Amino acid sequence: MTEEERDAKALNDVNTYGCHVLKVLAGDSLPQFAYSIGIEKTSRQPDLLVTGLKLEVGHWIINEYNRRVREGETFVPNQPYEGFLDGFPVFFSPMLKDHYAEHVGWGLWLHNDDNFRVFQLIWPDTSGLWPWDPNATAYYRRAMPLLCEPLGISENPAALSVKPVEAMPMDHALDNKCHTMCICCEHVFDGDRPILYICRDFDGDDDVPQYLCGQVDHFSADGGRILHFSHLKENDPSILDPWLVPKGAAFERSSISDAWSETDIDA
Structure with a gap:
């Protein structure tokens, strides 16, 4: 497939399905990862990056995220969501733009700049540990690098309450x-x-x-x-x-x- 044909396929996928998914093999310093382009343009919601999981699993997660977004669901950053990994919650955290060039190059191509948003999927290991947990293994942390601000999210957020807020000058x-x-x-x-x-x-x-x-x-x-x-x-x-x-x-x-x-x- 020529470069022109690849570009045309990506644009056709965005126009037809709402996104195009790219899969990247692991390198010396990076785990394998998959990411979307086009969701920001078609649904006005962040695109998605999935690191460390099998590429076909990452591809499926991105398609499922895109499906739910196109049906009207809005994903709140750093809140637990079910339905992406059997038996485990996941989080969607805003990705830092410092990592765009190395991880979402086709997104830079599609938007012609970095003025778009990307969620990084945060997933736990099979023991239920998160990448900020001190007991997490080095293997898991390499597969699940934090390309966003580490927030130490709780799986069980406290019940929300309404209270007065403070105005600013x-x-x-x-x-x-x-x-x-x-x-x-x-x-x-x-x-x-x-x-x-x-x-x-x-x-x-x-x-x-x-x-x-x-x-x-x-x-x-x-x-x-x-x-x-x-x-x-x-x-x-x-x-x-x-x-x-x-x-x-x-x-x-x-x-x-x-x-x-x-x-x-x-x-």
Whole structure:
């Protein structure tokens, strides 16, 4: 197959199936891995990298992830998910761009830059140990390198609770813009209601995500509160990070224990 034919097949797979899967054999310093391209373009969700597992297993996991994404499921970073490895949960962690060139080269080709997102699949060994566990073997750690921030995730996240959050000074928020800044409604700010609706407007230069209760009985149109995203994340780890909410996108859920699903943005 010529280079032109390979490129054409990749683009056809993206247009037909929502992604194209590439498989890379192990090298001197890297385990074998499989990764997708196109999911960001077709579903506005991160692509996926699977390291260390058999290539056909990694291929299947990527296709299953793509299927669930195309059916409307939104995967929350660093939360446990079932249905990918029999008998074990897995996590999806945002991959650091420092590793893009070595692991997702075709993604750089498709997007013509690194302005796209990739999840790394984090899977346990057969004893249920994770790569940050001090008892994990060197063999497993080589197969499951952390290409994301090591977070020491728990398999059993604590029950979520709603509590008041702390606002940040307006001048500090505007200096940091969307990297640290977000808006929540007064009900979320006061701890009266959980976050059930997240959106980011099409228009506006500030590009600030909004974390709202999802109801319409707000006291005024100016009742929003500007605060540091970390305060909301500390209270509710299940909310979507700002980088998972593109401009013009909205996500909702029925309760704090339900999964997020994409919806039409409110006018």
